Amino acid sequence: MKDLPLAEVYQLIEPGPVVLLTTAQAGRANVMAMSWHMMVEFTPPLIACIVSGADFSFTALRATRECVIAIPAVELAEKVVAAGNCSGREGDKFAAVGLTALPASLVRPPLVAECFANLECRVVDTRLVNRFNLFVLEVVKAWRDPAQKNPRTIHHHGFGRFAVDGEMLKIASKMP
Amino acid sequence: MKDLPLAEVYQLIEPGPVVLLTTAQAGRANVMAMSWHMMVEFTPPLIACIVSGADFSFTALRATRECVIAIPAVELAEKVVAAGNCSGREGDKFAAVGLTALPASLVRPPLVAECFANLECRVVDTRLVNRFNLFVLEVVKAWRDPAQKNPRTIHHHGFGRFAVDGEMLKIASKMP
Numbered sequence: 243m244k245d246l247p248l249a250e251v252y253q254l255i256e257p258g259p260v261v262l263l264t265t266a267q268a269g270r271a272n273v274m275a276m277s278w279h280m281m282v283e284f285t286p287p288l289i290a291c292i293v294s295g296a297d298f299s300f301t302a303l304r305a306t307r308e309c310v311i312a313i314p315a316v317e318l319a320e321k322v323v324a325a326g327n328c329s330g331r332e333g334d335k336f337a338a339v340g341l342t343a344l345p346a347s348l349v350r351p352p353l354v355a356e357c358f359a360n361l362e363c364r365v366v367d368t369r370l371v372n373r374f375n376l377f378v379l380e381v382v383k384a385w386r387d388p389a390q391k392n393p394r395t396i397h398h399h400g401f402g403r404f405a406v407d408g409e410m411l412k413i414a415s416k417m418p
Numbered sequence: 419m420k421d422l423p424l425a426e427v428y429q430l431i432e433p434g435p436v437v438l439l440t441t442a443q444a445g446r447a448n449v450m451a452m453s454w455h456m457m458v459e460f461t462p463p464l465i466a467c468i469v470s471g472a473d474f475s476f477t478a479l480r481a482t483r484e485c486v487i488a489i490p491a492v493e494l495a496e497k498v499v500a501a502g503n504c505s506g507r508e509g510d511k512f513a514a515v516g517l518t519a520l521p522a523s524l525v526r527p528p529l530v531a532e533c534f535a536n537l538e539c540r541v542v543d544t545r546l547v548n549r550f551n552l553f554v555l556e557v558v559k560a561w562r563d564p565a566q567k568n569p570r571t572i573h574h575h576g577f578g579r580f581a582v583d584g585e586m587l588k589i590a591s592k593m594p
Contacts, residue, residue, distance in 0.1 A: 256453045257573035257581055258434010275593070277432045280456040282468055282550050290466060290552065292458055316587070323589045369545055374458050374554065376466065378546070397433035397573070397583070402591030405433055407573070408584020411492070413499045415578030417451070 243344075246359060246384035251287040252418075254313055254359050255279065259395030260322055260404070262312040263293065264343070264351040265302035271343050271352050272330035274299045275322050277398045279311070284418070287381040289363065295375055298330040303377060307365035310346055311379075312354035315393035316406050321356070323402060348383045358390035419520075422535060422560035427463040428594075430489055430535050431455065435571030436498055436580070438488040439469065440519070440527040441478035447519050447528050448506035450475045451498050453574045455487070460594070463557040465539065471551055474506040479553060483541035486522055487555075488530035491569035492582050497532070499578060524559045534566035 246254075255261075263276045274297055282288035289311065293300045303309055314322050324339045336343050336352075343352035346362045353360040362385075367378035394407040422430075431437075439452045450473055458464035465487065469476045479485055490498050500515045512519050512528075519528035522538045529536040538561075543554035570583040 253576040256434075257575055258432075258453075277434075278457045280466065280468065281454045282552060288550070290456065290550075292456065319587055319589060323591045323593075326593045327591060367546065367549065370543065370554070373543065374464070374466075376458060376554075378550065378552075394584070395581075396587065398593075399433055399586075400429040400594055402589045402593070404587040404589070405571075405583040406585045406587060407581040408570070409582050410575075411495055411572065411580040411582060413495060413578045413580070415499045415503060417499075417502045417574075417578070418576060 243360065243385035244388050246386040248287050248381060248384055249285050251361060251381050251384050252281045252284055255281050255289055257395065258397055259313055260398050262314060262322065262325060262354055262357065263299060264310040264312065264354060265299045265306065266351040267302035267306055271336065272299055272302060273325055273335050273341060273354065275326035282378060289379045289381060291377055291379065292375050293377060304371065306350065308349040308351055309363050310349065310351045310353055311361040311363060312357035313359040313395065314357050315390060316396050318356055319396050319404060353385060358387045358393040360385040419536065419561035420564050422562040424463050424557060424560055425461050427537060427557050427560050428457045428460055431457050431465055433571065434573055435489055436574050438490060438498065438501060438530055438533065439475060440486040440488060440530060441475045441482065442527040443478035443482055447512065448475055448478060449501055449511050449517060449530065451502035458554060465555045465557060467553055467555065468551050469553060480547065482526065484525040484527055485539050486525065486527045486529055487537040487539060488533035489535040489571065490533050491566060492572050494532055495572050495580060529561060534563045534569040536561040
């Protein structure tokens with residue numbers, strides 16, 4: 243994994259890919275699939291996300307205030323769905339799903355080795371957690387796997403239907 | 419435009435498409451391009467979004483607490499970029515960009531006739547507006563254009579680069 247400049251993080255999250263969220267509590271790491279997230283600020287990069295109170299990850303995220311957002315390419319789609327279909331309550335999900343945890347640099351939750359990008363995050367605002375399960379995260383360190391060129395991401399349309407990135411358009415724009 | 423059941427709204431927003439946001443204030447409608455949004459709840463459908471304080475739409479959204487989220491297919495990409503490249507301060511953006519405003523049913527901001535879906539929204543939480551420009555919206559009425567079959571949406575990667583929806587995957591999943 244190579245450094246990804248923090249100012250480029252929004253370019254990976256703004257398109258709305260399905261991501262994985264890792265947490266760690268009491269020495270035990272967990273991973274879930276997540277589609278409800280958005281950019282909040284460019285730099286430092288802030289990301290908001292919804293983690294259901296029914297998810298095992300919710301407790302860890304609220305208690306430890308740390309997570310990693312890992313972005314899978316389409317080749318991991320089966321594993322992403324598998325991660326969404328079981329709970330960390332039942333045991334080691336990394337092993338169950340076939341994903342590899344790697345140590346992060348600034349937070350305890352692990353990176354996901356198979357993902358083309360990994361974002362180490364700390365919770366910076368919890369005011370909307372009680373009403374909406376909405377966390378605001380700051381990305382404190384970001385990584386990119388240079389071996390994965392032009393990864394195509396997946397976008398969830400519900401019930402296991404995913405749109406895969408197709409052609410890229412380029413239109414002259416003043417917007418970052 | 420036909421009724422879209424509110425319980426199906428998440429299937430259109432969760433994939434992360436670029437959308438248009440319309441507002442209206444003092445009898446004047448405006449429209450902007452937006453990519454920083456996410457689902458917050460299935461039913462009633464709640465959506466969070468970031469509207470920059472620099473955007474003319476911000477003032478209208480905060481004051482009137484109403485908007486419409488309209489979802490364009492790829493055929494509208496040039497107009498979406500045009501909407502992102504000028505400000506409503508300068509005049510009627512619908513006319514400037516070549517989009518058609520249609521009356522909504524429950525809110526004052528207009529629907530966008532060319533979009534395949536339109537979501538009429540009211541602001542339900544503003545606690546994170548001052549710190550993050552983050553609004554939480556409730557979708558109170560949703561519309562779909564039945565003439566647009568299998569629309570392909572666009573996903574912004576920054577600086578006018580967009581991924582267009584490609585192939586659809588279907589993987590057996592327990593997740594809605």
